[in-house]
Amino acid sequence: MENWVRVLLFLCCLVTVGFAAISSDGETKTYIVHVDRSQMPAAFLSHENWYASSVKSVLGVEDEVSILYNYEEAFHGFATRLNAAQAAALEKMDGVLGIYPETIYELHTTRSPEFLGLDAVTAMQPDGPNYGQDVVVGVLDTGIWPESESFNDRGLGPVPLHWKGECEVGTKFKATVCNKKIVGARFFSNGYEAAVGPINETAEFRSPRDQDGHGTHTASTAVGSEVIGASLLGYANGSARGMAPKARIAAYKVCWVGGCFSTDILKAIDKAVADGVNVLSMSLGGGIAPYYRDSISLGAFGAMQRGIFVSCSAGNSGPDAVSLSNVAPWITTVGASTMDRNFPADIKLGNGMIFGGVSLYHGRQTLGTKVPLVYQSSNSSSTGGSPMNLCLTGTLDPKTVAGKIVVCDRGITARVAKGAVVKAAGGAGMILANTEANGEELVADCHMLPASAVGQKEGEAIKKYIKSTPNPTATILFKGTVLGVKPSPVVAAFSSRGPNIVNPDILKPDVIAPGVNILAAWTAFEAPTGLSNDPRRVKFNIISGTSMSCPHVSGIAAIIKGAHPDWSPAAIKSALMTTAYVLDNTGKTLQDAATANASNAFDHGAGHVDPKKALNPGLVYDITADDYVEFLCSLKYTPAQINLITKSNATCRNTLHSPGDLNYPSFSPVFSVPSNSSSDIVVKYTRTLTNVGPAGSKYNVTTVHQSTEVSTVVEPQTLYFAKTGDKQTYTVTFTGKPLPVVSGLLIATFGSLTWSDGVHDVRSPIAFSWQSADSF
Structure with a gap:
């Protein structure tokens, strides 16, 4: 059998990370309260008055009402501070649908326009290369550094008429820093400050200004203006621009030193919807919960209802299976890949052997000729019994490592932090060796000392050499920037993987996009390493993560929205997915960096995005808000749970036989195998395609790639579309063998x-899964 994967999947036990159980203690916490606005008593003039009165009724006489936020657009309800007993009392009141503790999310942390073929997209724009100039992309992140050249507004027309947002004044942030590129900037800190106390304005700005760099990087990746001669200390030199350089940016700062709080995120989404964004980009996440208890899922549904495309990062918990976040079907979930650009820094050992590594160290091209080499494994902890040198603070003996190249193992602390530890101990350089968790993936860093990162196999070979000789030596050869790397793209090892534990009938991630070694704008407040003892300041930085892949898709979505303003969020997602590719630049299936083997749909989803093809997909799988309601009904959600998501008392028409019947651009049939069964298992789905190409289009099922364990029948096998906008329906029947499943x-x-x-290939990935019926 080919491409078999075995992973633990606990379908009956959804793991909820970040939600605290309601306890009986008197500690005050922040809660998000879901409200049915239609049940407001007539005695109240506004929902705000009703909310405040409701909270007051459960508080003690001396307690002051604390309403952190009122939610009105993407979500209905409010955020408040209560103890457990007060929360329990409030939850019993009429009109309250649910109450949940605050969740803390985390950040999921140029050549990509050329690599993605965006130069070719320019020629396809019917009115010239507008790159979505009337589209506003809202970025929820750490804020923005408005002085970056990536946010210049040269050549941009007036701010789109539909825009209602503004630039909020705050610490070292004036309204005048906004322009025709940055059309809005807001910050949301009520939830954060309620939990951790007032913001320390020496460490971070109480304003939309970005002290971290992450938000500036993601915003410029999505829609940054062109900057000629951009680089990180000479690396990746060239013209830097975002995916949609003519689109506008609205920055919503929701992430702080202490994390990204769900109350702040939900209010930012709420405000972004009211402001008039067309695309929402969120490179953050964490935790797994049912859709009605996930703040990002709830806010994204409200945005989708208003026609806003929402893209989110898949997470950086790969290569482990079942590691995804942001898996709601109305969200486009983005994994990470490499590009065909690299920054080689080879390791040459004293015995003449050379091993490939990568680095963004800016300094001497060669570190000596034969520098002493050491692996100080005895001074570190181990996991699983194998000796390791994690180069944690205080673990290196200066007498042992001074003047030497130190081999450090990857894990626990940041990669650049290990280099700082080596430098502080007097080390001359560092070789950072991957462990099994990272495999052969190579991520370059702007180290403070000569350093190179190598894969697991290379690291083991270097350690073996050290043991084999009494006087091991090495040097590091820094080779700058190299283009045309093969194979590429490759699925990043850190990119989170499926299957989707919340609902295995929906395949996630949806697509992958560049997320490794991405050059983009940076804050002038933070060093490229993010370390407090790094004095360097740069205008551009190179970092990696699904945080970087998400804004690539957000920017491409802005281009598509600009070219097709009437397309729904689902139509844009379909275009991205059905035109994605799964072969690298050597003609082979996209490789998984973690294993160096072929990746699969749990790793790359539909495949790697292709902007040029996505602009002209031929057909799309469209989904309306009502369709998503039917999807929720098929999950057997209660009316109250559905109301939490949809903000209305929806009626289930039961048009979907199962969640997999949602008109999604991919398939994920789950074969439930009864004990001791020998009968084949049949799963049947219906899909509807909408013609967005020329009239008179005729499509045939040309390829159905399947495993030997499944037979697939499509009826009919030909679809004819008389005109643009025509819809045609087909059914697909999957018949699986009753495989023995533990x-x-x-x-x-x-x-x-x-x-x-013959012109358009509309491809849908399929993940066939077998699950013991006893597990349901």
């Missing part, structure tokens, strides 16, 4: 289905 263990294999008219 309870709780998922087995999966993969395939795809493609419709083609």
Whole structure:
């Protein structure tokens, strides 16, 4: 069997990270309160008065009402401070649908326009290369550094008429720093400050200004203006620009030194919807919860209802399976890949052997000729019994490492922090070796001392050499920037993987995009390493993460929205997914950096985004808000749970036989295998395609790649679309063999289905899964 994957999948036990259980103690915490606005008593003139009165009724006589936020657009309700007993009392009141503790999310942390073929997209714009100039992309992150050249507004027309946002004044942030590129900037800190206390304005700005750099980087990746001669200390030199350089940016600062708080995130989404954003980009997440208890999922649904495309990072918990976040079907979930650019820094050992590594160290091209080499494994802890040198603070003996190149193992602390520890101990350089968790993935860093990162196999070979000789030596050869790397793209090892534990019938991630070694704008407040003892300041930085891949898709979505303003968020997602590719620049299946083997749909989703093809997909799988309601009904959610998401008393028409019947651009049939069964298992889905190409288009099912364990039948096999906008429906029947499955263990294999008219190939990935019926 090919492409088999075995992972633990606990379908009956959704793991909720970040939610605190309501306890009986008197500690005051922040809660998000879901409210049915239609149940407001007539005695109240406004919802705000009703909310305040409700809270007052459960407080003690001496307690003061603290309403942190009122939510009105993407979500209905409010955030407040209560103890556990007060929260329990409030939850019983009429009109309260649910009450949940604050959740803390975390950040998921140029050549990409050329690599993605955006130069070719320019020629496809019917009115010239406008790159979505009337589209506003809202970025929820750490804020923005408005002085960056990436946010210049040269050549931009007036601010779009539909925009209602503004630039909020705050610490070292004046309204005048906004322009025709940065059309809005806000900050949200009530939830954060309620939990941790007032902001320390020596460490961070109480304003939209970005002290961290992450938000500036993601915003410029999505829509940054062109900057000629951009680089990080000479690395990746060239013209830097975002995916949609003519689109506008609205920065919503929701992440602080202490994290990204759900109350602040939800209010930012609420305000972004009211302001008039067209695309929302969120490179943050964390935790797994049902859709009605996930703040990002709830806010994103409200945005989708208003026609806003929402993209989120998949997470950086790969290569472990079942590690995704942001998996709601109305969100576009983005994993990370490499590009064909690298920054080689080879390791040459004293015995003449050379091993490939990467680095962004700015200094001497060669570190001596034969520098002493050491691996101080005896001074560090181990996991699983293997000796390791994690180069944690205080673990290196200066007498042992001074003047030497130190081999450090990756893990626990930041990669650049290990280099700082080596430098502080007097080390001459560092070789950072991957462990099994990272495999052969190579991520370059702007180290403070000569350093190079190597894969696990290379690291083991270097350690073996050290043991083999009494006087091991090495040097590091820094080779600058190299283009045309093969194979590429490759799925990043850190990119979070499926299956989707919240709902395995929806395949996630949706797509992958560049997220490794991405050059983009940076804050002048923070060093490129983010370390307090790093005095360097740069205008551009190179960092990695699904945080970097998400804004690539957000920017591409802005281009598509600009070219097709009437397309729904689901249509844009479909265009991105069905035109994505799964072959690298050597003609082979996209490789997984963690294993160096072929990746699969749990790793890369539909594949790697292709902007040029996404602008003209031929057909799309469209989904309306009502369709998502039917999806929620098929999950057997209660009316109250559905109301939490949709903000209305929806009626289930039960048009979907199962969650997998949602008109999604991918398939993820789950075969439930009864004990001791020998009968085949049949899963049948219906899909509807909408023609966004020329009239008179005729499509045939040209390829149905499947495993030997599944047979697939598509009916009909030809679809004819008389005019643009026509819709045609087909059914696909998957018949799977009753494979022997141990309870709780998922087995999966993969395939795809493609419709083609000879010009457009509309491809859907398929993940076939077998699950013991005893697990449901």
